[in-house]
Amino acid sequence: MTSPLVPGSTIGILGGGQLGRMLSVAASRLGFKSHIFEPSANPPAADVAHRVTTASYEDQDALKAFAETVDVITYEFENIPTSALDLLETLRPIRPGREALRISQDRLIEKAFLADLGLAIAPYADVTDSTSMTAAVEAIGAPSILKTRRFGYDGKGQARLKSAEDAAEALAEMNGAPAVLEGFVNFTCEISVIAARSADGQVSAFDPGQNVHRDGILHTTTVPAKVPAKLQMDAVLMAAKILNALDYVGVMGVEFFVTPQGLIINEIAPRVHNSGHWTQNGCVSCQFEQHIRAVAGWPLGDGQRHSDVVMENLIGNDMDRMPELMADPTCALHLYGKADVKPGRKMAHVNRITKG
Amino acid sequence: MTSPLVPGSTIGILGGGQLGRMLSVAASRLGFKSHIFEPSANPPAADVAHRVTTASYEDQDALKAFAETVDVITYEFENIPTSALDLLETLRPIRPGREALRISQDRLIEKAFLADLGLAIAPYADVTDSTSMTAAVEAIGAPSILKTRRFGYDGKGQARLKSAEDAAEALAEMNGAPAVLEGFVNFTCEISVIAARSADGQVSAFDPGQNVHRDGILHTTTVPAKVPAKLQMDAVLMAAKILNALDYVGVMGVEFFVTPQGLIINEIAPRVHNSGHWTQNGCVSCQFEQHIRAVAGWPLGDGQRHSDVVMENLIGNDMDRMPELMADPTCALHLYGKADVKPGRKMAHVNRITKG
Numbered sequence: 001m002t003s004p005l006v007p008g009s010t011i012g013i014l015g016g017g018q019l020g021r022m023l024s025v026a027a028s029r030l031g032f033k034s035h036i037f038e039p040s041a042n043p044p045a046a047d048v049a050h051r052v053t054t055a056s057y058e059d060q061d062a063l064k065a066f067a068e069t070v071d072v073i074t075y076e077f078e079n080i081p082t083s084a085l086d087l088l089e090t091l092r093p094i095r096p097g098r099e100a101l102r103i104s105q106d107r108l109i110e111k112a113f114l115a116d117l118g119l120a121i122a123p124y125a126d127v128t129d130s131t132s133m134t135a136a137v138e139a140i141g142a143p144s145i146l147k148t149r150r151f152g153y154d155g156k157g158q159a160r161l162k163s164a165e166d167a168a169e170a171l172a173e174m175n176g177a178p179a180v181l182e183g184f185v186n187f188t189c190e191i192s193v194i195a196a197r198s199a200d201g202q203v204s205a206f207d208p209g210q211n212v213h214r215d216g217i218l219h220t221t222t223v224p225a226k227v228p229a230k231l232q233m234d235a236v237l238m239a240a241k242i243l244n245a246l247d248y249v250g251v252m253g254v255e256f257f258v259t260p261q262g263l264i265i266n267e268i269a270p271r272v273h274n275s276g277h278w279t280q281n282g283c284v285s286c287q288f289e290q291h292i293r294a295v296a297g298w299p300l301g302d303g304q305r306h307s308d309v310v311m312e313n314l315i316g317n318d319m320d321r322m323p324e325l326m327a328d329p330t331c332a333l334h335l336y337g338k339a340d341v342k343p344g345r346k347m348a349h350v351n352r353i354t355k356g
Numbered sequence: 357m358t359s360p361l362v363p364g365s366t367i368g369i370l371g372g373g374q375l376g377r378m379l380s381v382a383a384s385r386l387g388f389k390s391h392i393f394e395p396s397a398n399p400p401a402a403d404v405a406h407r408v409t410t411a412s413y414e415d416q417d418a419l420k421a422f423a424e425t426v427d428v429i430t431y432e433f434e435n436i437p438t439s440a441l442d443l444l445e446t447l448r449p450i451r452p453g454r455e456a457l458r459i460s461q462d463r464l465i466e467k468a469f470l471a472d473l474g475l476a477i478a479p480y481a482d483v484t485d486s487t488s489m490t491a492a493v494e495a496i497g498a499p500s501i502l503k504t505r506r507f508g509y510d511g512k513g514q515a516r517l518k519s520a521e522d523a524a525e526a527l528a529e530m531n532g533a534p535a536v537l538e539g540f541v542n543f544t545c546e547i548s549v550i551a552a553r554s555a556d557g558q559v560s561a562f563d564p565g566q567n568v569h570r571d572g573i574l575h576t577t578t579v580p581a582k583v584p585a586k587l588q589m590d591a592v593l594m595a596a597k598i599l600n601a602l603d604y605v606g607v608m609g610v611e612f613f614v615t616p617q618g619l620i621i622n623e624i625a626p627r628v629h630n631s632g633h634w635t636q637n638g639c640v641s642c643q644f645e646q647h648i649r650a651v652a653g654w655p656l657g658d659g660q661r662h663s664d665v666v667m668e669n670l671i672g673n674d675m676d677r678m679p680e681l682m683a684d685p686t687c688a689l690h691l692y693g694k695a696d697v698k699p700g701r702k703m704a705h706v707n708r709i710t711k712g
Contacts, residue, residue: 031691
């Protein structure tokens with residue numbers, strides 16, 4: 001794929017959750033159709049998609065049929081089974097590319113990649129069994145966090161060690177999954193950069209957002225971040241370095257810890273990111289449009305911030321606040337169309353305009 | 357329907373063109389599903405709708421089945437056959453209501469309604485045959501414009517009279533359709549107000565836009581309009597008067613001629629309006645969201661303008677300009693997903709941010 005996709009082309013999206021939903025809407029603005037591939041029935045993205053395939057990632061026939069109807073393939077989550085990617089990449093371009101997925105699917109590989117780039121990360125050690133766990137605790141110390149190498153999200157697959165005595169219990173929580181012990185970072189706050197890179201190498205980063213988590217799930221993102229301009233610039237440059245190193249095409253989220261010694265990268269996500277939702281009401285081109293522009297081979301749009309925003313996730317029973325939120329003119333609502341409210345389930349987000 | 361529709365409810369939309377498409381996207385943001393009713397196959401709105409019914413407005417079974425799946429019915433165009441409305445209104449609320457449709461479907465009734473409200477309109481006369489045409493030309497004079505009472509849009513169904521001698525030819529162009537002869541208004545420019553009214557009577561108007569037409573089709577809308585603040589306020593108050601008089605629920609477009617003697621109302625449209633597309637990139641709540649909020653019984657959102665915008669329609673071969681437009685970061689693109697480019701066909705619009 002060397003020239004920009006023409007309007008009327010179809011973007012294939014792996015995953016039909018809220019990120020797929022908002023990617024699909026952005027695709028429609030640019031005249032593209034979207035085809036969602038999602039194992040579960042009635043996913044949020046189905047309400048705004050041209051077409052939906054309901055099938056497992058093990059269903060090679062369904063994957064093949066899906067690929068043949070689309071012009072390019074992208075995804076809303078990084079944990080796509082390798083076998084599916086192996087098949088799909090023979091049929092259509094996958095953007096962002098396989099290398100970004102390979103790295104971000106495995107915390108150990110991701111950390112080695114970031115360290116190789118000379119970027120600051122927390123001290124870490126590979127943990128596969130009790131012997132390596134003992135060595136890791138000796139090297140990293142406590143407090144520290146044991147995390148599965150793969151399939152972790154929203155704080156899942158993690159166990160904290162307050163002291164070295166918690167080692168055995170933490171290891172047991174991994175259920176035998178390969179893990180990484182991370183040194184605990186004493187940070188003053190967390191920020192993230194959502195950056196986009198086009199097929200021809202143009203990079204555009206949104207203003208860094210300041211993130212607050214609750215129970216391991218993102219609670220709010222505030223822009224502008226209350227962090228010195230120098231550190232914000234550092235964060236943008238570090239994100240750009242990662243994108244360029246990967247010859248990346250699409251939007252990436254990069255999370256940072258802000259410490260007295262500077263920035264430490266927490267993790268990267270090769271996709272649109274919850275902490276970039278503020279861009280829907282803070283910029284002309286939101287993260288979803290930048291991602292679609294990039295994967296379609298288009299130039300990037302304008303990611304400059306025109307408003308100050310506090311994004312808040314509405315999780316589970318937060319939906320009880322809808323009557324108040326729908327009446328508040330400072331609140332731009334973004335609901336995901338999920339039928340069942342469950343504890344911990346991301347149902348919607350609200351972008352509160354704090355300065356227009 | 358007395359309480360606000362809950363997220364997950366379905367908005368029925370009559371008409372699947374670009375307005376239905378953008379209404380459908382706005383509905384999804386608020387957690388609603390949309391069900392499009394449209395006679396033609398593969399309409400623009402289908403790409404972003406939960407469900408589509410492809411059937412004629414004469415198909416009473418299809419209309420009934422459609423109504424039974426939705427919670428409220430709205431529309432993207434005013435010329436819906438009365439028989440369809442008669443059936444639908446027995447099954448579900450129609451918003452905006454029948455009275456707004458009755459008035460706006462017929463230029464003669466619309467003019468009488470506006471005159472009764474004490475609002476300034478161009479002089480007009482009813483024309484049904486050559487006798488009434490002669491009387492109308494005598495009363496109104498020339499230059500003037502003969503327009504069909506029903507089904508006109510984008511300059512269709514209109515004939516200009518440069519002098520009284522053009523009367524017979526103009527009448528012939530009506531093909532026997534009842535018509536109205538309008539006195540020619542010597543205006544300096546055209547503006548329009550897009551105003552919303554909620555089910556509980558709250559009114560919110562967007563800033564007036566200044567419109568330029570080409571070949572009878574809207575070419576650009578510019579905000580802010582280069583018209584004195586006093587006239588802009590007059591326009592908003594006149595729009596509010598119309599909405600309140602109709603106990604209107606939803607968004608309405610009101611077009612004005614600006615003359616040295618003040619504002620003269622050209623016409624009203626009981627729906628989202630091409631001259632309100634700038635709100636997608638100029639406001640937190642665009643006209644599509646305000647309309648969905650109103651018909652869903654929600655409070656209105658924030659329609660304040662945060663950016664200056666020039667909206668331009670991309671018609672027919674204007675799509676050849678896509679490479680330049682997609683590379684221009686000041687341009688927010690909105691494509692309609694229409695497969696075939698035809699002369700005079702609205703394919704897309706671009707909101708150029710002139711001051712953020």
